[in-house]
Amino acid sequence: MARKRRRALTEDEQSLWNKVITQVESIESMPPLILSPQAKPAKRQKLDSSYEIKPFKLGAKVKVKPTASPKPPSFVDRPNQTSPNMDKRNFQRLLKGQLAIDATLDLHGLTAEQARMQLQIFVQNANRLGNRLILVITGKGNKKSVDEFNRPRSGILRSGVPEWLKTGPLSDMVLQVTQAHVKHGGGGAYYVYLRRQRGR
Known part of the structure; x- marks a missing residue:
């Protein structure tokens, strides 16, 4: 039987x-890959135990580790160390209780309305007399309560005085309101630094 001739x-x-032949020859000419005997396989990182899936039974109660409840933010009525209204040297002396107090107002025993009226009259008179630093004593308040952020709520006068001083007719006279030094009442009193009168 005659053999079939191959097609060209x-x-x-x-x-x-x-x-194809060229690519095969280029692969065969590559040097063999030799691993260094000192090379060690990379260690598998151990997963944190909190991510491990532990065996469980259907219907069994899951034990959850109690997590520490976040502490409510502590509210500290501490004045800042700088003031945009006063020069640094005088403000530092104010915080340390080193400035001379020209007049003092004690609001103990007054209602909020009485205290607000007395404060207004006192600040206006002090300003007219050219006083610069007055001390307003509010007390820390007897009722202990917390606000919506679980911070200690201060007494009515203690929280009201700074607001009354920075709003209304007194705001133009007051330059700085800062919690008093411990020797002058601490958290139960305020330094009120008045603006210098023009022409004085």
Whole structure:
């Protein structure tokens, strides 16, 4: 039986075949990959135990580790160490209780309305006399309560005085309101530093 003659490759087929042979030869000529005997396989990182899935039974109660409840933010009525209204030296002396107090107003035992009226009259008179630093004693308040952020709520006068001083007719006379030094009442009193009168 006569053998079938092989069909000759076309130019495109021969070109493709030559490319295949070239790629095979380039792979065979590459040096073998040798691993260093000192190279150690990378250690698998141990997962945190909190991420491990522990065996459980259907219907069993899950034991959850109690987490520490976040502490409510502590409210400390501490004045800042700088003031945009006073020069640094005088403000530091004010915080340390080293400035001379020109007049003192004690609001103990007054209602909020009485205290507000007395404060207004006192500040206006002090300003007219050219006083610069007055001490307003409010007391810390007897009722202990907390606000919506679980911070200690101060007494009515203690919280009201700073608001009354920075609003209304007194705001133009007052330069700085700061919690008093411990020797002058601490959290139960305020230094009120008045603006200098024009022409004085």
